[in-house]
Amino acid sequence: MQLLLCLSKPAQHVKKNPLMAASGSGSIMWFRKGLRIHDNPALEYASKGSDFLYPVFVIDPHYMEPDPKAFSPGSRLAGLNRIRFLLESLKDLDTSLKKLGSRLLISKGEPDKVLIQCLKEWGVKKLCFEHDTEPYYQALDIKVKEYTSAAGIEVFSPVSHTLFNPADIIQRNGGKPPLTYQSFLKLAGQPSWLSSPLLTSISSLPPVGDVGSCEISEVPTIKDLGYGDIEQEWTPFRGGESEALKRLKESVSDKKWVANFEKPKGNPSLFVKPATTVLSPYLKFGCLSSRYFYQCLQDVYKNVQKHTSPPVSLAGQLLWRDFFYTVAFGTPNFDRMKGNKLCKQGARSFFFKKGYRSLISSSFHNIIQDFALRMPSLNVVMIPWNDDDELLAAWREARTGYPWIDAIMVQLRTWGWMHHLARHSVACFLTRGDMFLHWERGRDVFERLLIDSDWAINNGNWLWLSCSSFFYQYNRIYSPISFGKKYDPNGNYIRHFLPVLKDMPKEYIYEPWTAPSGIQRKAKCIVGRDYPKPVVYHDSASKECKRKLAEAYALNQKLNGQLSQEDLDNLRRKLAQDEDPEPKIRRQRRKVGHLT
DNA sequence: GTGACGTTGTGTGA
DNA sequence: TCACACAACGTCAC
Numbered sequence: 001m002q003l004l005l006c007l008s009k010p011a012q013h014v015k016k017n018p019l020m021a022a023s024g025s026g027s028i029m030w031f032r033k034g035l036r037i038h039d040n041p042a043l044e045y046a047s048k049g050s051d052f053l054y055p056v057f058v059i060d061p062h063y064m065e066p067d068p069k070a071f072s073p074g075s076r077l078a079g080l081n082r083i084r085f086l087l088e089s090l091k092d093l094d095t096s097l098k099k100l101g102s103r104l105l106i107s108k109g110e111p112d113k114v115l116i117q118c119l120k121e122w123g124v125k126k127l128c129f130e131h132d133t134e135p136y137y138q139a140l141d142i143k144v145k146e147y148t149s150a151a152g153i154e155v156f157s158p159v160s161h162t163l164f165n166p167a168d169i170i171q172r173n174g175g176k177p178p179l180t181y182q183s184f185l186k187l188a189g190q191p192s193w194l195s196s197p198l199l200t201s202i203s204s205l206p207p208v209g210d211v212g213s214c215e216i217s218e219v220p221t222i223k224d225l226g227y228g229d230i231e232q233e234w235t236p237f238r239g240g241e242s243e244a245l246k247r248l249k250e251s252v253s254d255k256k257w258v259a260n261f262e263k264p265k266g267n268p269s270l271f272v273k274p275a276t277t278v279l280s281p282y283l284k285f286g287c288l289s290s291r292y293f294y295q296c297l298q299d300v301y302k303n304v305q306k307h308t309s310p311p312v313s314l315a316g317q318l319l320w321r322d323f324f325y326t327v328a329f330g331t332p333n334f335d336r337m338k339g340n341k342l343c344k345q346g347a348r349s350f351f352f353k354k355g356y357r358s359l360i361s362s363s364f365h366n367i368i369q370d371f372a373l374r375m376p377s378l379n380v381v382m383i384p385w386n387d388d389d390e391l392l393a394a395w396r397e398a399r400t401g402y403p404w405i406d407a408i409m410v411q412l413r414t415w416g417w418m419h420h421l422a423r424h425s426v427a428c429f430l431t432r433g434d435m436f437l438h439w440e441r442g443r444d445v446f447e448r449l450l451i452d453s454d455w456a457i458n459n460g461n462w463l464w465l466s467c468s469s470f471f472y473q474y475n476r477i478y479s480p481i482s483f484g485k486k487y488d489p490n491g492n493y494i495r496h497f498l499p500v501l502k503d504m505p506k507e508y509i510y511e512p513w514t515a516p517s518g519i520q521r522k523a524k525c526i527v528g529r530d531y532p533k534p535v536v537y538h539d540s541a542s543k544e545c546k547r548k549l550a551e552a553y554a555l556n557q558k559l560n561g562q563l564s565q566e567d568l569d570n571l572r573r574k575l576a577q578d579e580d581p582e583p584k585i586r587r588q589r590r591k592v593g594h595l596t
Numbered sequence: 597g598t599g600a601c602g603t604t605g606t607g608t609g610a
Numbered sequence: 611t612c613a614c615a616c617a618a619c620g621t622c623a624c
Contacts, residue, residue: 180602180621264604311603320603379620421604428605472619476605483605546617553619 025051026122026209030058030115030129031104032137033161035089036241037096038200039289041158046128047202052209054122055097055104057090058111059220066226071396072413072449073230079449080230081416083222085239089285090219092240102205105216112143119153121212128156130286133166133329134455163191163290163322166329177330179378179470181311184323191294198292233414235451237281244282248293251277258300259307261314268419269488271411271496275419277314280452283321294318321457328456331378335459337440337468338382380469382563383552384572385431385438392437394535395430396445398498401527401534404484404510405429407497414497416451421483424465428478431466432549434541439466467549474549477542481510500531548575 029046037043047053064083067076074080094104107114119127127148132138141157148155159165169187170177178184222230237243252258266275282288297315301307310316333339394400398409408422418426423446429435430442439462446462447453463469484493491509495502501509503523508515513527513534520526527533555571556563563571 182602183622262603266604268604313603316603381619424604467619470620471602472621473602473605473617474619475617478605482607549619550617557619 025049026124027053027126027128027206028115028118028122028124029053029055030127031055031093032057032111032129032132033284034130034286035093036244036287036289037093037100037202038241038245039160039198039292040130041160041199042128042130042156043205044199044202045156045158046126047205050126050206052124053102053206054118054124054208054211055102055205056115056118057093057104057106058114059106059108060111061108064225070448073227073232074448077448079416080222080227080232081235081449082451082453083225084234085237085281085416085451086285087219087222087225088239088243089241089287092242092287094219096241097205100202100205102208104219105208105211105214106219107214107216112140115144116147118214119147119151121214122209124153126154126156130161131157131159131165132161133325136455160289160291161286162325163294163318164188164326166322166326169322169326170330177327177378178323179327181320181323184326185310185319188319188322191291193291194295194298198289198295200292235414235416237278237415237417237451239281239285239287241282241287244279244288247277247279247282248288248296251279252296252300255300255304258297258314259304262308262312263317263420264312266419266421267487268421268425269484269493270419271493278417280454281417284452284454290318290321321454324456324460327378328460334378335440335443335455337380337385337438339380378469379561380463381467381472381553381556382561382568383466383468383549384568384575386436386572388435388437391435391535392430392441394532395426395435395437395442399532399535400429400480401513401532402429402480402510402538403491403494403498403501403512403531405480407494410497412446412449416449423461425478425480425483427462427465429480431462432474432545433477434480434536434538434545436541436545436548439463439468442466472553474546474553477545480538485510498531500525544579547578551575 027046027050029043034040034042043055062075063077064075064086067074070076072079074083078086090104090106097103107118115127127144129141132141145155147153166177169184172187173183178187263276268275279288279293283290283293294315297313297318301315307313308316310319328334395405395409398406398413400406400409405426408418408426411418411422412426427439427442427446430437431439443458443462446458447455450458460470464471467474485491488494490506491501491504494509501512501523504512504515504525505519505523508519512520512525512531515523515527517526525531551574552571555567559567
């Protein structure tokens with residue numbers, strides 16, 4: 001309310017038309033993701049044949065308003081970097097809409113309630129919004145469609161966030177999502193829209209109609225949202241479609257770089273000019289169309305002699321995105337370890353008792369019903385992860401004592417973005433590599449702090465990295481010392497994000513606890529005082545993790561993945577009994593060191 | 597049932 | 611720079 005009051009001002013580009021509601025020629029374009037003008041079929045359809053167009057974005061307080069209890073500045077669900085990125089994206093969209101004779105109408109509240117109020121007040125006959133497969137939006141859309149169906153309002157909700165429609169892929173695979181990238185590629189083939197040009201510009205839009213009694217504001221600032229004066233290091237990446245297209249143009253203009261791109265060969269320690277496009281935050285909010293990006297890449301590939309291919313190529317990265325969207329859409333409880341049992345044993349009851357039947361479009365319902373009968377097939381390994389708030393906080397707050405890990409966590413907090421392999425390093429360290437903590441805890445931290453955090457991709461990658469699903473070679477552990485050193489022997493990345501170590505000689509920068517005390521004094525960094533000692537011994541901790549994973553895998557195999565809570569607890573006790581005490585001893589020493 | 601395969605590990609030795 | 615051991619997983623195609 002405070003926001004609306006302080007921003008209430010006469011709306012520009014708004015034409016009064018008291019007859020509009022009766023004429024029924026108005027449409028609402030409901031922006032959620034898809035914050036762009038180019039390749040936006042919902043916007044295109046909304047503007048066709050409409051005398052008035054209402055471009056609406058609803059600010060959900062859960063997503064935007066300050067939560068003082070959260071572990072970093074921001075709302076309950078999002079860190080401040082991502083909130084700011086979203087506001088910048090909205091501002092850019094508003095500017096673009098104004099150039100086309102329209103504007104963005106910002107409202108605030110529970111999105112479904114606000115939208116239904118707008119639909120009633122404005123008397124429109126058409127509601128357009130981009131289809132979204134995330135559970136949050138699926139549930140939201142059900143509520144809105146219940147109203148539109150009863151009110152006789154046409155709904156147009158095209159798939160334009162991804163290259164393919166996840167439901168189509170699942171249908172083609174007999175009702176199950178493909179579980180490997182290669183099988184996904186085979187099913188997907190070439191996108192149907194690839195041969196025809198996408199609509200990348202619009203010359204004008206219908207004017208905005210009378211907004212009546214609906215509370216509408218301009219795009220708020222961070223301060224308007226109640227954050228006051230914030231002192232923090234902000235992400236260097238600016239939100240919005242204009243910035244996205246500029247970045248895209250820069251990336252694809254280097255044809256040689258695009259043609260030779262191989263994701264696993266990228267250097268995660270580069271930060272002045274990152275080794276990847278950093279287009280992921282723009283794809284996340286739909287400031288950039290993945291289809292337009294894909295088409296631009298195909299144009300480059302056509303004009304070079306040879307180029308890399310999926311999974312490592314740039315186009316392959318967009319296909320990875322679609323792969324995770326597809327598996328996530330076809331897997332109930334994709335974001336949990338413990339939902340798997342429910343999937344395997346009680347898929348029918350899950351779908352039919354929990355109301356998911358109404359959640360899914362009728363055309364897809366038959367497939368899902370069949371899918372439920374066949375049993376969902378994503379195997380999530382049940383692992384008795386440890387629960388240790390102290391270790392989790394050390395990881396989250398960049399004080400593990402391993403500079404490579406801590407520097408990445410500082411980059412996460414300050415930039416909201418890190419290279420993919422840097423994410424692998426810290427995710428492996430938290431889960432199966434060193435700390436043996438639950439991937440869901442790490443997922444929560446990433447989900448909050450990343451500016452590109454995406455429900456399907458984030459959960460998919462945590463399942464992958466923790467060897468819980470998709471990837472199972474738990475012997476392959478990233479070393480918190482040698483992995484970074486291989487790319488950046490001088491430790492420039494560490495020196496930048498952990499200035500406390502900027503004068504540490506390169507011989508010790510990845511393992512400062514090994515530096516002689518004279519060197520530590522000269523570098524003005526005494527380990528245990530200015531920078532923490534390691535919270536675990538990597539050598540023994542990683543061996544312990546491998547042993548635990550081996551036992552957990554064996555039990556999962558024995559019980560065919562059907563572990564009860566009791567089975568997990570028993571295994572946890574057994575693993576603790578057999579545990580090598582060495583990592584714990586180090587933790588005790590560190591703790592004492594901190595207290596004194 | 598079997599064999600090939602899997603975007604992105606590390607350390608060692610040639 | 612490359613091959614190999616490490617130790618061995620699940621998925622897919624046959």
